[in-house]
Amino acid sequence: MFDPTTFDNLKVILEGYVYDLDLDNVIVVTDRSDLVNLATMSRSFSISFKLPIENPTPTVKIQLEMIHEQLSGELLGKLEHPGCRVKIKIYEVKESSSIDEILVERLKRIWGKSYDLKLYVTQQIPENRFHHQYSLETLMLVLEVDGEILLNMVEYAMDSIxxxxQE
Structure with missing residues (x-):
């Protein structure tokens, strides 16, 4: 019988919650990826979603990763508390490269001090559109017992988009 890893269990929690929200028409899932990287012997799962409205809205991508040391440590029984990293990216396209500092501060308040928030702005030429990417990363490993933290991240992501x- 297959013994699921911490990664598998956290993935099921995240994926199930997001798809339940999609079924309830709270969000729309736009992409999903489930990868095993044989070069680094790591696992990665990501799911992207947006609000179910006609206007173009920001898109969120939540990525769950388990690196080699965590995965092998768990499988070999050498780690007592294996965990995963979580990265959140929020993408939006704007007509301007300007950064709203008040908005960035409001996003920091939503996510709190446990997340490192960075903003990247790139220009698309010749359309002269600007891609804003808000990147958040957990400063701690998410353990199997921390499934509720993943649900909170989805809620924070929905609050963020x-x-x-509203801009």
């Missing part, structure tokens, strides 16, 4: 959609 609602805030960005």
């Amino acid at each position: 609602k805030l960005l959609s």
Whole structure:
């Protein structure tokens, strides 16, 4: 019988919650990826979603990763508490490269001090559109017992895209 890893269990929690929200028409899932990287012997799962409205809205991508040391440590029984990293990216396209500092501060308040928030702005030529990417990364490993933290991240992500959609 297959013994699921911490990664597998956290993935099921995240994926199930997001798809339940999609079924309830709270969000729309736009992409999903489930990868095993044989070069680094790591696992990665990501799911992307947006608000179910007609206007273009920001898109969120939540990525769950388990690196080699965590995965092998768990499988070999050498780690007592294996965990995963979580990265969140929020993408939006704007007509301007300007950064709203108040908006960035509001996003920091939503996510709190446990997440490192970075903003990247790139220009698309010749359309002269600007791609804003808000990147958040957990400063701690998410353990199997921390499934509720993943649910909170989905809620924070939905709050973030609602805030960005109000601009």
